[in-house]
Amino acid sequence: DTAVSQTPKYLVTQMGNDKSIKCEQNLGHDTMYWYKQDSKKFLKIMFSYNNKELIINETVPNRFSPKSPDKAHLNLHINSLELGDSAVYFCASSQDLRGGEQYFGPGTRLTVT
C-alpha cells in the first residue's frame, strides 16, 4: 500500500494550458503539503493544509491553486502554465501541525514546452 500517492507521475504540456496534479494519503494524517523541487534539487514549500484548512501559503503565483476536498486529499491546479513552472512537484503529509516528520509522495515531473 502506497502511503502518499500522486498522479500523474509525468506531465508534459504546452505553455498556456491548465493542468491538475492529485495527491492522496492513506496514513490518517491531518496535514498535507505541496513542494516544488527545481532542477538543482532545491526544495521549496508552496502550501500546507491542516484538516482541509490552508495553513501555509508561500509566495506563489496565484495561477497555483490548491484544493483539499477532505483531509486525505490535496490537489494542485495550475492555470496558464509557463516555462518556469517546469519542475518536480512533491506532495507530503504529516501527523499534525506539531512539526514531526513528513512523508513524501513519489513526485510529479511537470515539463512545460
Next chain:
Amino acid sequence: GNSVTQMEGPVTLSEEAFLTINCTYTATGYPSLFWYVQYPGEGLQLLLKATKADDKGSNKGFEATYRKETTSFHLEKGSVQVSDSAVYFCALSRNNNNDMRFGAGTRLTVKP
C-alpha cells in the same frame, strides 16, 4: 528566521569510504532535526531524526548527533556502499510548527 545550511556537493567517494555531510542550523527555540534521502526518481524518505540536544539519530548505518553548542547535525557513515548514492537533505522543524526548512541537498555518488 529558521534555516539550514549543508555542505555543497557533489560528493564522490569510493565504496567503503567514510562519509561526512555537514549540516548547521539557525533556529529560535529547540527545533527537531532530520536527514532525508532522495534516491533517483523517487520522493524524499526520512533517514533519521533527533528531537532534542545530544540525541543521536541512526538508521541503515548512518548517524547524526544533535549538537546544540555548535548548532550542527552532521551526517556520518563509516563505510558507504554504491547503493547509498542519492541526494541527502538536512531539515529542521520547530515544535508546534509545521513549516519544515530544508537544506539545499548534497548529492553523493559512491563508485565501486
